[in-house]
Amino acid sequence: MDLYTVADAESVVARARSGDEGALEELYRAFEIPVYNLARRICRTTEDAEDVLQETFFEVCRSIGRYREEGSLWGWVRTIAASKALMRLRRNKYRETDELRDEVTGHRREDTALRMDLEAALERLSETSRAVVWLHDVEGYTHEEIAGMMGKTPSFSKSQLARAHHRLRRWLGEEVEI
Amino acid sequence: MTHLSMETLLGLRESGVEPGEAAAREHLECCAGCRAELERLHQRVARLKALPALRPARDRWPRVAERVRAERRQRRLRAGGLVGLAAAASIALAVALGGPARPAGAAGEQEIQLQMARSQALESALNQYHPDERVLDGRTAGIAEALEDRIARVDRELEMAELEEQQTRDQQLLKLWRERVGLLDALVDVHVTRASNVGL
Numbered sequence: 042m043d044l045y046t047v048a049d050a051e052s053v054v055a056r057a058r059s060g061d062e063g064a065l066e067e068l069y070r071a072f073e074i075p076v077y078n079l080a081r082r083i084c085r086t087t088e089d090a091e092d093v094l095q096e097t098f099f100e101v102c103r104s105i106g107r108y109r110e111e112g113s114l115w116g117w118v119r120t121i122a123a124s125k126a127l128m129r130l131r132r133n134k135y136r137e138t139d140e141l142r143d144e145v146t147g148h149r150r151e152d153t154a155l156r157m158d159l160e161a162a163l164e165r166l167s168e169t170s171r172a173v174v175w176l177h178d179v180e181g182y183t184h185e186e187i188a189g190m191m192g193k194t195p196s197f198s199k200s201q202l203a204r205a206h207h208r209l210r211r212w213l214g215e216e217v218e219i
Numbered sequence: 220m221t222h223l224s225m226e227t228l229l230g231l232r233e234s235g236v237e238p239g240e241a242a243a244r245e246h247l248e249c250c251a252g253c254r255a256e257l258e259r260l261h262q263r264v265a266r267l268k269a270l271p272a273l274r275p276a277r278d279r280w281p282r283v284a285e286r287v288r289a290e291r292r293q294r295r296l297r298a299g300g301l302v303g304l305a306a307a308a309s310i311a312l313a314v315a316l317g318g319p320a321r322p323a324g325a326a327g328e329q330e331i332q333l334q335m336a337r338s339q340a341l342e343s344a345l346n347q348y349h350p351d352e353r354v355l356d357g358r359t360a361g362i363a364e365a366l367e368d369r370i371a372r373v374d375r376e377l378e379m380a381e382l383e384e385q386q387t388r389d390q391q392l393l394k395l396w397r398e399r400v401g402l403l404d405a406l407v408d409v410h411v412t413r414a415s416n417v418g419l
Contacts, residue, residue: 059375060375095283174267178267178268203224210263
């Protein structure tokens with residue numbers, strides 16, 4: 042996703058670097074929805090996602106002078122957003138999801154032939170699994186990049202993704218005997 | 220027949236060559252079940268990508284902008300404090316030495332330093348009222364915001380003026396520092412008057 046042409050991006054970044062608040066707001070308006078969407082897919086609550094949105098753009102405003110224009114502007118903003126969302130996730134680690142509680146208590150609700158829609162199934166994944174699914178399958182990060190952002194190994198990212206797809210397949214009723 | 224694991228199927232979607240990929244592809248050729256599984260995986264990812272974008276319920280830009288402004292104010296205050304102290308020290312030294320008349324052009328420089336010191340004093344005075352922690356009525360907040368915007372513009376012009384030739388630079392700096400002092404004076408008035416009115 043690139044919301045700006047290279048020339049437009051250079052112009053708005055130059056104005057933002059000189060402290061032009063209008064240019065900073067322009068950046069916010071351009072990337073508000075994709076940043077919120079990424080944050081909301083990773084974070085458990087809308088409150089957390091809105092906080093991530095706010096933190097991301099505060100960081101963008103502070104660091105715009107350090108943006109090197111080597112990759113796309115969206116790529117740079119997205120990496121800040123992903124880091125902030127993962128930071129929030131680590132902070133809220135004490136909050137376990139239904140999925141994890143089920144495992145601990147031995148309940149196997151997924152065996153009751155549930156058929157969820159994709160939104161609900163995604164929401165039901167653990168926060169870590171959901172983050173890996175979203176960053177890898179939708180945002181296109183590699184396992185190495187995800188591992189770097191999460192402070193884990195690429196193998197961890199791969200196994201989280203495989204577990205998540207196992208669960209999604211079951212919850213979506215896609216499991217077939219082969 | 221042992222079917223391919225989810226991890227192997229996912230590995231087949233990667234652009235790099237995963238260990239055991241050749242054998243996995245060979246298995247796919249002869250296993251309709253695994254081909255179907257891979258196809259479902261592709262479809263699931265496509266559906267994930269097609270999920271509608273979620274939108275924030277509230278506009279968070281005002282909060283971001285307010286934090287950016289507050290940080291800039293703090294930065295200016297810190298910079299102004301250092302510049303003001305240096306200016307005040309140099310003026311005090313000149314007075315103490317009571318030295319010979321300064322060369323032409325120095326008067327302008329001294330006037331700039333005086334304006335810088337006033338600017339710093341006004342910022343310190345403003346800071347005493349902790350403007351970021353106070354709730355203003357809509358009209359007052361609008362006036363304060365307009366003044367802060369103008370101060371920010373003057374600060375940007377000051378940065379630009381520093382790069383100009385000596386002669387033009389001094390005139391421009393003096394003009395801008397005077398303007399900054401005037402704006403800060405007005406901003407202090409806005410906050411202090413309001414604080415007095417409501418007995419804060």
